[in-house]
Amino acid sequence: MAVALRLSAVTKKFGNFTANSNISMSIEKGTIHAIVGENGAGKSTLTKMIYGMHLPTSGELFIEGKSRRFASPREAIRAGIGMAHQHFMLVPELSVTENIILGHEQSHLFSSLPLKNAKATIKKDAETYGLAVDPDALVTTLSVGEQQRVEILKLLFRQASIMIFDEPTAVLTPSERERLFETLRSLRSQGKTIILITHKLDEVLSVADTISVMRKGEIVGTVAASSVTKQELARMMVGRAVLMSVANPEASPGKTVLSLKSLGYRTRQGEVKLQNLTLQVRAGEIYGIAGVEGNGQSELLQILWALTSGEEIISGEAVVNGASIFGKKTADRVLMGIAYTPENRLRHAVITDYTVAENLLFGRHRERFFHRGAGFNNHVVNRYADELITDYDIRCGTPAKQPLSALSGGNQQKVVLARELNRPAISLLILAQPTRGVDIGAIETIHKKIIAARDRGMAILLVSSELEEIMTLSTRIGCIYKGSIRHEFSQEEVSEKKMDEQEFQKEIGFHIT
Amino acid sequence: MNNPVPMHRKYFRIFIPLLSLLSALCLGALVIALADRDPLMIFQKMFYATLGSSYGMGQVLFKMTTFIFVGLAVAIPFRLRLFNIGGEGQLLMGAFAAALTGAALPETIPSTVAIFLCTLAAMTAGACWALLAGVLKVQYGVNEVISTIMLNFIAQGITGYLLTCHFALPSTVHTTPVTAAATIPTFYKVAGWFTNSPANFSTIVALATALLCWFMMFHTRFGYEMRATGLQPDAARYGGINATVHTLTAMGTGGAAAGLGAANIILGYKHYYEAGATSGIGFTGIAVALLAGAHPLLLILSALFFGFLEYGGLTVNSMIPKEIFMIIEAATILLVISFTALGKRLL
Numbered sequence: 001m002a003v004a005l006r007l008s009a010v011t012k013k014f015g016n017f018t019a020n021s022n023i024s025m026s027i028e029k030g031t032i033h034a035i036v037g038e039n040g041a042g043k044s045t046l047t048k049m050i051y052g053m054h055l056p057t058s059g060e061l062f063i064e065g066k067s068r069r070f071a072s073p074r075e076a077i078r079a080g081i082g083m084a085h086q087h088f089m090l091v092p093e094l095s096v097t098e099n100i101i102l103g104h105e106q107s108h109l110f111s112s113l114p115l116k117n118a119k120a121t122i123k124k125d126a127e128t129y130g131l132a133v134d135p136d137a138l139v140t141t142l143s144v145g146e147q148q149r150v151e152i153l154k155l156l157f158r159q160a161s162i163m164i165f166d167e168p169t170a171v172l173t174p175s176e177r178e179r180l181f182e183t184l185r186s187l188r189s190q191g192k193t194i195i196l197i198t199h200k201l202d203e204v205l206s207v208a209d210t211i212s213v214m215r216k217g218e219i220v221g222t223v224a225a226s227s228v229t230k231q232e233l234a235r236m237m238v239g240r241a242v243l244m245s246v247a248n249p250e251a252s253p254g255k256t257v258l259s260l261k262s263l264g265y266r267t268r269q270g271e272v273k274l275q276n277l278t279l280q281v282r283a284g285e286i287y288g289i290a291g292v293e294g295n296g297q298s299e300l301l302q303i304l305w306a307l308t309s310g311e312e313i314i315s316g317e318a319v320v321n322g323a324s325i326f327g328k329k330t331a332d333r334v335l336m337g338i339a340y341t342p343e344n345r346l347r348h349a350v351i352t353d354y355t356v357a358e359n360l361l362f363g364r365h366r367e368r369f370f371h372r373g374a375g376f377n378n379h380v381v382n383r384y385a386d387e388l389i390t391d392y393d394i395r396c397g398t399p400a401k402q403p404l405s406a407l408s409g410g411n412q413q414k415v416v417l418a419r420e421l422n423r424p425a426i427s428l429l430i431l432a433q434p435t436r437g438v439d440i441g442a443i444e445t446i447h448k449k450i451i452a453a454r455d456r457g458m459a460i461l462l463v464s465s466e467l468e469e470i471m472t473l474s475t476r477i478g479c480i481y482k483g484s485i486r487h488e489f490s491q492e493e494v495s496e497k498k499m500d501e502q503e504f505q506k507e508i509g510f511h512i513t
Numbered sequence: 514m515n516n517p518v519p520m521h522r523k524y525f526r527i528f529i530p531l532l533s534l535l536s537a538l539c540l541g542a543l544v545i546a547l548a549d550r551d552p553l554m555i556f557q558k559m560f561y562a563t564l565g566s567s568y569g570m571g572q573v574l575f576k577m578t579t580f581i582f583v584g585l586a587v588a589i590p591f592r593l594r595l596f597n598i599g600g601e602g603q604l605l606m607g608a609f610a611a612a613l614t615g616a617a618l619p620e621t622i623p624s625t626v627a628i629f630l631c632t633l634a635a636m637t638a639g640a641c642w643a644l645l646a647g648v649l650k651v652q653y654g655v656n657e658v659i660s661t662i663m664l665n666f667i668a669q670g671i672t673g674y675l676l677t678c679h680f681a682l683p684s685t686v687h688t689t690p691v692t693a694a695a696t697i698p699t700f701y702k703v704a705g706w707f708t709n710s711p712a713n714f715s716t717i718v719a720l721a722t723a724l725l726c727w728f729m730m731f732h733t734r735f736g737y738e739m740r741a742t743g744l745q746p747d748a749a750r751y752g753g754i755n756a757t758v759h760t761l762t763a764m765g766t767g768g769a770a771a772g773l774g775a776a777n778i779i780l781g782y783k784h785y786y787e788a789g790a791t792s793g794i795g796f797t798g799i800a801v802a803l804l805a806g807a808h809p810l811l812l813i814l815s816a817l818f819f820g821f822l823e824y825g826g827l828t829v830n831s832m833i834p835k836e837i838f839m840i841i842e843a844a845t846i847l848l849v850i851s852f853t854a855l856g857k858r859l860l
C-alpha cells in the first residue's frame with residue numbers, strides 16, 4: 001500500500017524540553033492510524049507539527065513521498081491535511097454552510113457567495129459519509145455531536161485527504177461516538193487517511209488498523225490493532241500493569257449533606273430544563289448521575305455553583321448541611337464546604353496564561369494558609385504546588401514559571417482535579433466529568449483519590465457521561481432524563497448489579513433514553 | 514535541517530520596540546524632509562534643546578510626569594479589558610477641582626496640608642468621573658468606551674460653563690490662582706535643579722505611583738484576582754471573584770491617577786485653571802499605555818519617550834510645525850503595534 005505520510009527523525013523542542021524526540025513513522029494511505037500514550041507523551045505536539053501549527057526543530061516530513069515543510073496550517077490545508085479541532089472553531093452566529101465555506105469561499109471579496117454550489121457539495125458529502133446535519137441551521141442550535149460533524153464536513157469541503165482527530169470522542173455521548181466511528185470507517189473506505197488520538201483503548205481497538213504508542217516523546221512501538229489486547233496496550237503506554245477498574249470497598253454513608261427537593265429550572269424563553277428533580281447525597285457516599293448530555297446536568301451544576309445568569313426561573317429547594325444555598329455567592333459556598341470541578345475546565349476552572357503554581361491556587365487564593373501580607377507566601381505556595389504535582393503526577397517544568405497553556409491537555413485537567421480534591425474541610429464535592437482527557441494511568445490515580453475522599457466522609461456528587469466510571473465509583477446511581485431523576489438505584493442494587501457490568505449498563509441505558 | 518527561529522527569538526523580542534522606534538524616526542525624518550527641512554538639523558536641535566539643557570530636561574520630566582499619570586488611568590482598567598477613553602475628562606475635572614480648592618483655601622494654611630487637600634480634591638473628582646462610567650457598566654451594561662467618550666464631552670461642557678459664567682476672573686479665561694501654600698514646589702526652587710523648569714515633586718509621586726501599581730498588579734492577591742478577571746471573566750466568576758468590585762476599583766483608581774496628573778499641571782505649574790489647560794493630554798495617555806502594553810513599569814519609559822517628543826516638538830516649533838510631531842507620535846504607536854503583531858506571527 002502507498003504511504004500517505006512519512007516522518008523522518010522528527011524532533012520538536014520547546015526551549016530545552018524535548019516534546020518529540022527523533023520520531024520516524026509511516027502512515028499508510030486509506031488506514032486509520034491511532035496514536036496512544038500517556039498525558040504529556042507528545043501526541044498533540046506531533047499532530048500539530050503535521051498540521052503546520054509547530055515547525056519541527058529538526059527532521060523531515062514527507063507527504064506522498066514529497067518532502068514538505070509547513071509554516072502555517074494554511075499551507076498544510078493546501079497540501080490536503082485537515083484537523084478536526086477539539087475545541088470547535090465554529091462561528092455560532094453563522095449557518096452550517098457559511099461555517100463550512102469560511103476561509104475557503106472560492107469567490108472574490110465583493111461578489112456574492114456561491115452558497116448554492118457549496119450546499120450541494122455539502123449535501124453530497126453528508127450523504128456519502130452519514131454526516132446528517134441541516135446545512136441551513138445556525139451553529140448555536142447544534143448539539144456537540146452535530147458540531148463535530150460540521151467540522152468533518154469542513155475537512156471534506158477542503159478536500160483533505162489526511163485527517164487528524166485529536167481526542168474527538170471526549171465530549172461525545174456513547175451513541176454519537178458509535179456514529180463517529182461509522183463515519184471514520186466510511187472515510188477510510190473512500191481512501192482517506194485518518195490519524196486518531198484518544199485515551200479510550202476500547203475505541204482504539206475497535207476502530208483503528210494500526211496503533212502507535214508514544215512514551216516520553218518517543219514512539220515505543222507500532223502494532224496492528226488486531227494483534228494486541230487492551231492490557232498489553234496499557235502496559236506499553238504506561239510501562240507497568242494498569243488496573244482497569246479500581247477496588248471500590250462498600251461505602252458506609254452517614255447523614256444527608258446535599259438535599260435537592262423538587263428542583264425546577266426554566267429559561268427566560270420558557271424552556272424547562274429541570275423539573276421536580278429530587279435527590280439526596282449523604283456523607284461518605286458517591287452519588288452518580290448517569291445520563292445523556294443535555295438532559296439538565298449542566299443546569300443542575302449551574303444552580304449548585306451559583307453560575308446562573310439570574311434571568312431563569314428556579315424553583316424548589318437546595319440545602320447543604322441544613323442551610324439553603326440559594327442566594328449565596330460562590331465564595332460563600334466555598335466557605336460552606338462545597339468544592340466543584342466544572343466540566344469545561346479550560347474555560348471555567350483555570351487561567352491559561354497564569355503559571356501552573358498560580359493555577360493550583362486559583363479559587364483557593366482566599367485561603368489564609370497561602371497568604372503573606374497583601375500577597376502570597378511563595379515558599380508555602382511552591383511547596384504546596386510541588387506536593388500536588390508529585391501526588392497527581394502532573395508533568396510540567398518549573399511550576400512557578402511554566403504557564404498552564406504549555407501543559408499537555410490531560411495535565412491541565414489534572415491541575416484542576418488536584419486542586420479541588422485537595423481542598424481542606426470540604427463536605428460536598430461536585431465532580432463533573434472528572435477523568436475527561438486524562439490517560440488510563442491517571443484515571444486509576446484519580447479514582448483512588450475520589451474513593452479515598454469518600455472514605456474520609458465527603459459527600460460526592462458525580463456527573464459523568466462515562467457509564468463505566470459511574471458504575472465503578474458510585475454508591476447510588478440516579479438516572480437523569482429530561483430534567484428529572486427518572487430512576488434511582490439503591491446502594492444494594494448497585495453493589496449487586498455491578499457484578500454483571502454489561503447487563504447493568506444496558507439497564508441504565510434503558511432509563512436514560 | 515535546523516530551524517533558525519529559536520536562536521533569533523530572544524533577540525527579536527528586544528528588537529521589536531527598538532526597531533519600531535527606529536523606523537518611526539526614519540518615517541519622521543522623511544516627513545520632515547518632505548516639509549523641506551533638514552531632518553538631521555532638526556533632530557540635532559531637538560536633542561540639544563531637551564537632553565542638552567537642564568531646563569529642557571526639566572520640561573521633559575514635567576511632561577513625562579503627566580503622561581505617567583494619564584497613562585496609568587488607561588493602563589489599570591485595561592488589565593480588566595476596560596478601555597478608558599475618558600482620561601481627558603477625568604483630567605479636566607481633576608484640574609478644575611484642584612484649582613477651585615486651592616483658591617478657596619486660606620493663605621495661612623500649612624503648605625503640606627494645602628497640597629494634600631488640593632491633590633485629594635483632584636483625585637476625588639477624577640475618580641468620581643471615571644466611576645460614573647464604571648457604575649453605568651456594572652448596573653446597566655453600558656459599554657465603557659461610549660460612556661467615557663460622552664463623559665469627556667460633558668466634562669468639557671461643565672468646566673467650560675463654570676469657568677466662563679462663574680469662576681473666571683474678569684476679562685480673563687482663568688480662575689483665581691491657588692494660594693501660595695497649595696503650589697507644589699519645583700525642583701529648581703528647592704534644590705536648584707532643572708533651571709527654571711516646571712518639573713516638580715509630582716515626578717517622584719508619579720514614579721512611586723507607577724511602582725505601586727506594578728506591585729499591586731503583580732504581587733498582591735488583589736492584582737491576582739484583577740488580572741484573572743481581565744484574562745478569563747468566566748473563570749473568574751467560577752473562582753468566586755467579584756468582578757463588579759474590580760471594575761469599580763479599576764475605574765476609580767484610573768480616574769484618581771488622572772486626578773494626580775491634573776495636580777501636577779495645576780499645582781505644580783499653572784497655579785490656576787484656564788480654558789484648554791489640559792490640551793488633550795488625556796488622549797495621549799491612551800497612546801502611552803498602549804505603547805507600554807499596559808505595564809506600569811514600562812509605562813515610565815513610554816511616558817519619557819512621549820515627553821521627549823512633546824517637548825522636543827515645541828523646541829523646533831519655529832522651524833517645523835508641531836503637527837509633524839503629532840504624526841511621528843501616532844506613527845510610532847501604529848508601528849509598534851504592527852511590529853508586535855508581526856513578531857507574534859513570525860515566532
Ligand SMILES: Nc1ncnc2c1ncn2[C@@H]1O[C@H](COP(=O)(O)OP(=O)(O)OP(=O)(O)O)[C@@H](O)[C@H]1O
Binds near residue numbers: 017019409
Ligand atoms: N507551547 C509549549 N511550550 C512548552 N512546552 C510544551 C508546549 N506545548 C506542549 N509542551 C510540552 O510538551 C509535552 C507534550 O505535550 P502534548 O500536548 O503533545 O502531550 P499529549 O501527548 O497530547 O498529552 P495529552 O494526552 O495530555 O493531551 C508536554 O510535557 C508539554 O508540557
Ligand SMILES: [Mg+2]
Binds near residue numbers: 044408410
Ligand atoms: Mg493532547
